[in-house]
Amino acid sequence: MVLSKAKKHVTYTIQDIETSDEAMKDFLFSLGCHAGQTITIISNFGSNMVVNINDARYSIDLELAKAIIV
Amino acid sequence: MRIALAGNPNSGKTTLFNALTGSIEHVGNWPGVTVARKEGFVKKQLSIHQNIRIVDLPGTYSMSPFTNEERITKDYVQQEHPDVIINIIDASNLSRSLFFTTQLLSLGVPVVIALNKWDLIAKKAIDIDLAHLSKDLACPIVEVSALRQDGLKKLLATCVERKGSTQEPAFIGHADATLNKEAWLEEEKERSIYVANLVKHVEKRSIDSHKLNRHDAIDRIVAHPYLGIPIFVVILYGVFSISQATLGPFLADYLVSWIDLFYAFVANLMGNQVSPFLQALVLDGVIGGVGAIVGFLPLIMVLFFMLALLEDSGYMARVALIMDPYLKKVGLSGRSIIPMVISTGCAIPGIMSTRTIRDDRQRRTTAMLTSFMPCGAKLPVIALFAGVFFQDAAWVGTLMYFMGILIIFFGAIVIRKINGDTSKASYFIMELPEYRLPSLKRAFIAMISQGKQFVIKAVTIILLSNILVQIMQTFSWNLQLVEEGAEASSILASIATPLAFILVPLGFGLWQLAAAAITGFIAKENVVGTLAVVFGITNFIDVEALEVVSGTGEISSIMGITTVAALAYLVFNLFTPPCFAAIGAMNAELDSKKWLFGAIGFQLGMGYTLAYFIYQIGTLITTGQFGSGLVLGFLIVLVYIGSIVYLIKRNEQSQMTLQRG
Numbered sequence: 001m002v003l004s005k006a007k008k009h010v011t012y013t014i015q016d017i018e019t020s021d022e023a024m025k026d027f028l029f030s031l032g033c034h035a036g037q038t039i040t041i042i043s044n045f046g047s048n049m050v051v052n053i054n055d056a057r058y059s060i061d062l063e064l065a066k067a068i069i070v
Numbered sequence: 071m072r073i074a075l076a077g078n079p080n081s082g083k084t085t086l087f088n089a090l091t092g093s094i095e096h097v098g099n100w101p102g103v104t105v106a107r108k109e110g111f112v113k114k115q116l117s118i119h120q121n122i123r124i125v126d127l128p129g130t131y132s133m134s135p136f137t138n139e140e141r142i143t144k145d146y147v148q149q150e151h152p153d154v155i156i157n158i159i160d161a162s163n164l165s166r167s168l169f170f171t172t173q174l175l176s177l178g179v180p181v182v183i184a185l186n187k188w189d190l191i192a193k194k195a196i197d198i199d200l201a202h203l204s205k206d207l208a209c210p211i212v213e214v215s216a217l218r219q220d221g222l223k224k225l226l227a228t229c230v231e232r233k234g235s236t237q238e239p240a241f242i243g244h245a246d247a248t249l250n251k252e253a254w255l256e257e258e259k260e261r262s263i264y265v266a267n268l269v270k271h272v273e274k275r276s277i278d279s280h281k282l283n284r285h286d287a288i289d290r291i292v293a294h295p296y297l298g299i300p301i302f303v304v305i306l307y308g309v310f311s312i313s314q315a316t317l318g319p320f321l322a323d324y325l326v327s328w329i330d331l332f333y334a335f336v337a338n339l340m341g342n343q344v345s346p347f348l349q350a351l352v353l354d355g356v357i358g359g360v361g362a363i364v365g366f367l368p369l370i371m372v373l374f375f376m377l378a379l380l381e382d383s384g385y386m387a388r389v390a391l392i393m394d395p396y397l398k399k400v401g402l403s404g405r406s407i408i409p410m411v412i413s414t415g416c417a418i419p420g421i422m423s424t425r426t427i428r429d430d431r432q433r434r435t436t437a438m439l440t441s442f443m444p445c446g447a448k449l450p451v452i453a454l455f456a457g458v459f460f461q462d463a464a465w466v467g468t469l470m471y472f473m474g475i476l477i478i479f480f481g482a483i484v485i486r487k488i489n490g491d492t493s494k495a496s497y498f499i500m501e502l503p504e505y506r507l508p509s510l511k512r513a514f515i516a517m518i519s520q521g522k523q524f525v526i527k528a529v530t531i532i533l534l535s536n537i538l539v540q541i542m543q544t545f546s547w548n549l550q551l552v553e554e555g556a557e558a559s560s561i562l563a564s565i566a567t568p569l570a571f572i573l574v575p576l577g578f579g580l581w582q583l584a585a586a587a588i589t590g591f592i593a594k595e596n597v598v599g600t601l602a603v604v605f606g607i608t609n610f611i612d613v614e615a616l617e618v619v620s621g622t623g624e625i626s627s628i629m630g631i632t633t634v635a636a637l638a639y640l641v642f643n644l645f646t647p648p649c650f651a652a653i654g655a656m657n658a659e660l661d662s663k664k665w666l667f668g669a670i671g672f673q674l675g676m677g678y679t680l681a682y683f684i685y686q687i688g689t690l691i692t693t694g695q696f697g698s699g700l701v702l703g704f705l706i707v708l709v710y711i712g713s714i715v716y717l718i719k720r721n722e723q724s725q726m727t728l729q730r731g
Contacts, residue, residue, distance in 0.1 A: 011280055023428075024497055029258065030132030032166055037262070040280035045295050047395040048404075050286070050502060054165045055279040057286075059293070059391040061398070061498035 003051075004065035008041045012070035019067045031056070039070065071122045072150075073229055076143055076174060077158035078167055079129035080503060082186040086158055086216035087126045088515060090116065090226070100128060100142050105425065117226040125152065131166065133173040134258075135248060147177050154229040158184045158216075161191045161198065165269045171207065172261055175239040180232040181209045184225055188213040195276035203272045208237040217509060240264070285504050289388065293502075298392040305385070306411070309376040313415070314449065318369035325368060329361040346551050350544045351537060363529055366595060370446045371521045373415035378516035382508035386411075387500055394498050400479050401486035403427070403498045406436040410443050410478065414471075417441040417648050419520045421655040429496055431489055437659040438669035439481045441648035442676075443474045447594035448644050454598050458629075459636040470644055477645060477676060484672075487718040491725070539589050539600060575703025576642060576678065577635030577685035587642065593649045601629075634688035635697075638681040646677030675710035682707050 006012055014037050017025050028034060032054030042057065043050040050059050075090075077083045088094075091110030100107050105128045112122040127146060128139050135141050147155070157174050159167040174181050183204075191198065204211045210228050214221035241264045245254040277283070291297050312318070333353060340349055380386055386408055394404030405427050413420030420440050427433035444452065448470075456466035542562040546552055552560045558581065566585035573579045573587075582601065589596035631639065647653060647670050660666050682703045689697040 009280075009282070019495065019497075021495060021497070026134050027131070028499075029262075030130075030134065030169060032169065032262065034259075034262065036259070037266075038280075042280075042282065042286050043289060043293070045293070045391075047295065047398070048391055048498070050289060050293065050391075052280040055163050056166055057502040057504075059387070059394075059404075059498070059500050059502050061394055061403075063495055064497040064499055067495075067497070 001070060002066045003039065003041070003068040003070055004049075004062055006041055006070055008044055011038050011040045013038055014068060014070055016069040017067055018069055024064075031058070033068070039068065071119065071154075071230070071233060072152045073122060073124045074127055074143075074146065074152040074155045074179075075124055075158065076127045076155055076170070077129060077184075078131055078160065078163075078170060080501060081129065081158050081160040081167065082216040083126065083129055083158050085512065086156075086184065086186065086214070087124065089216050089219050089222060091124055101145075105139065105142075112226060116222050117230065119226075119230050122226065122230075124156075125150075130170065132170055143174075144177070147179055152179060153233045155179050155181045156184050156225065156229065157181050158186050158214075161185050161188045161213075162194055162196060164198065164273050165265060168207075168265045168268065169261065172239065172241050172265060173243065175207060175209065175237060175241075176243045178236075180235050180237060181207075182225065182228050182232055183207070183209060183211040184214045184216075184221075185211050186214055186216050189215050189218065189220075197274040199272040203268070206240045206268055206272075208239040217512065240268075288505060289502070292385070293388045293391050295392060295395060298388065302389055302392060305380070309373065309380070310414070313373035313376055314369055314446070318372040321368035321372070322365050326361060326365045329357065329364055333357050333361065346544070347541075350540050354540050356533065356537065360529075360533065363525075363533070366446055366450070367521070367525065369449075370415050371517055373446065374419070374520045375513050375517040377412060377415065378513035378520075379508040379510075381516075382506070382512050384503040384505045387502050390500050391502070397482075398498075400482035401490060402432050402435060402482050403429070403496065405498070405500065406432065406440075409436050409440045413440045413443040413445055415446050417443070417445050417652040418655045420445075421652060421659055424659050431486075431491075432496070434660050434662075434665050435482055435485045435489075437656055438665070438672065439478045439485075441652055441656070441673070442477045442481070442645055444470050444644055445594065445648070445652075447649065450595050450598045451590075451643055452640065454601070455636055455640045459633050466640075470640070473641070473645070473680075477680075481672065481676070484714060484718070488714070488721050490721070539592075539596070543585075543600075572702075572706070573642075575686070575697070575699030575706070576638050576681040577689070577697050578631050578639045578642075579699070580630070583629075583631070583639060587639075587646075590643050591647065591650060593651075594643065597643050632689070632692075634692055635685055637688065638685035641684055642677045642681035644677075645673070645680055647673040671713075675707075675713075679707045679710055 003012070014033065014035050016035055017028055017033070019025055033039065037054065040052040041049055042052055046062070048059050048061050049065055050057055075083060075087055087108065087110070090112055092113045094108055094110040097107045097109055099105060108126040110124055110126075112124060114120070125146070127143050130140050130143060133140055133144050135144065146152075155174055155177070157171050159171065171181070171183065185198075185200070200211050200213075210232065212221055212225045212228050214225055241261060243257050243261060245257040292301055336357060337349075337353055340352070344352075377386075389411070390404035390407055392404070393407040397403055397406055406424075408426075409420045409423045411420075412423055417440060420443075421437050424433050424437045424440070427436060444467075449467075452467050452470055456462055460466050539562065542565070543560050544552055545561060546559045547561055547564065562585050563581050566581040566588060569588070570579045570581045570584035573584055578584075586597045586600040589600040629636075648656075653670070656669060657666050660669060685697050686700060686703065689695065
């Protein structure tokens with residue numbers, strides 16, 4: 001399912017990043033956001049959410065949350 | 071000996087670089103990006119070796135060759151062969167940091183790891199087995215605290231020691247992304263797995279990072295899309311009132327009083343023996359110019375300081391998060407709010423801070439629109455007109471800020487329609503650092519560095535132009551002194567008069583006002599100073615402090631324009647292209663002549679159109695008739711709006727053909 005539909009405070013394993021934006025995909029990879037790594041939703045504000053990836057907190061928007069498949 | 075400094079953004083690299091180096095040189099930009107290249111020599115007291123040169127490489131998470139920033143590290147190492155690389159790592163985030171580290175280790179240059187913020191990890195209950203880590207990576211690890219300047223000597227001594235040696239880390243990457251992307255991607259996946267395993271072995275956390283902590287609880291409110299906004303407004307108001315209403319002016323008054331004394335001293339010294347030309351040049355040109363800058367520099371510096379405190383505390387990242395949904399609606403992202411906030415102090419650092427915006431169109435849009443936020447230099451202009459024409463009403467200033475915000479939103483929509491690619495998705499991701507008590511020292515350093523850039527750019531331009539304007543105001547073409555009362559014969563008047571013709575439809579077709587607006591392009595505060603001189607009202611307006619001393623009633627009758635026209639004039643000066651120094655900064659970020667001219671055209675047209683409508687409609691409402699120049703102004707506005715509509719339609723056409731094809 002897409003991350004935008006996932007539950008808070010549950011640690012998911014990323015299956016894929018679905019986007020045609022290769023540059024964004026590479027950038028996410030360097031942060032540790034790629035298939036096989038874990039991700040947790042800390043807060044969900046609707047249009048943005050705060051996630052935990054690789055021991056760091058990031059705020060991402062809904063578009064990006066829809067692109068992350070867990 | 072040459073050392074390259076590499077590491078993630080937010081790892082403390084800049085702090086370390088500043089702590090290690092004495093004087094810093096900006097050697098232009100790195101190729102292909104608008105990131106300035108900084109180099110410096112190590113401070114003498116930190117190492118017995120002399121002449122160690124440090125190059126600050128741009129912060130990056132990885133060395134993949136797909137973006138300009140990431141290419142720079144590899145290109146630099148291959149082309150310029152540093153002796154050692156210092157890899158600065160944030161101790162509280164090993165797993166993200168080590169990804170880049172393993173890439174650096176395969177460059178064939180000895181790496182020394184500077185483990186930064188090690189003093190903080192005890193608090194966070196993280197334990198790192200440094201011996202194991204050092205062995206696996208096959209390079210020395212030195213614990214440092216860049217902020218506290220701990221461990222610096224040891225770091226440099228280790229670098230000197232490692233010069234010329236080799237290393238054989240446990241993971242070496244061989245694949246070349248440009249030759250075989252598939253193989254490279256596979257290898258990066260293996261790299262990721264290797265790093266994850268390594269971290270699992272060397273790092274022990276008593277608190278899991280994905281569990282909620284205090285900072286998250288704070289963010290529940292502060293980063294909330296609704297609750298967060300009033301908090302932001304209150305904080306901004308606090309920042310403003312400290313920098314513009316209390317501490318800032320206090321410091322400014324103190325400094326200006328010194329300038330006043332100096333002015334009087336020099337005037338006395340010159341007496342009647344010095345030629346009027348020299349008098350005008352030295353007193354009003356140089357000292358007056360310096361006084362004008364000194365009068366408003368403290369306000370800007372205090373603002374920079376407060377904004378640096380906010381940034382350091384981690385709050386600015388939350389602001390970007392809150393504003394993202396709103397900025398999305400006009401095709402920008404939350405990142406664009408930060409340049410706009412900075413621009414309320416000065417647009418020059420504001421425009422320069424658009425560098426962190428990855429998307430080209432968004433970065434350029436922000437760079438060209440951010441100057442519509444009234445900057446510190448525009449405040450004296452607002453104050454003058456509010457005082458003279460509107461009885462110092464508070465709504466005038468507030469209205470200007472709201473108009474600035476509206477224009478930015480409108481401009482963003484227009485630029486997206488002219489340039490936007492509707493097929494491309496845009497994402498927003500921003501790291502949320504932990505909240506921390508901001509460091510006064512770091513904020514002070516940031517204030518000095520931003521202030522220095524501003525001072526150097528602005529002072530040279532403002533000073534030189536002030537001198538030039540002073541000369542043009544004081545003399546006629548045959549270099550005779552212009553008598554008070556006969557200002558219209560000066561050089562400045564003869565240049566400004568033709569321009570004043572175009573300004574008739576806006577209600578202020580007087581050469582004096584045109585001249586003041588022109589000098590406003592050099593520095594917005596000049597508008598006040600020039601008005602004082604060209605109207606001969608220097609006894610009513612203090613040219614150094616740039617404020618009205620007395621006689622607001624007289625000033626308005628001397629200027630001879632209606633209140634409506636005054637509002638139009640204020641709007642014109644605030645919402646046209648910014649001062650030349652800011653245009654210079656804009657040019658650097660836009661990186662394209664097409665965008666530069668488009669931006670200036672957009673800004674000129676915006677100021678003109680707004681002033682036109684305010685004057686014409688306002689005059690209609692107050693007097694029942696339109697003001698003069700109705701048709702001329704309408705034609706000019708029509709050309710402006712027409713060009714925008716044309717460009718939008720042209721983009722719509724090309725978008726449709728793209729989609730069909």
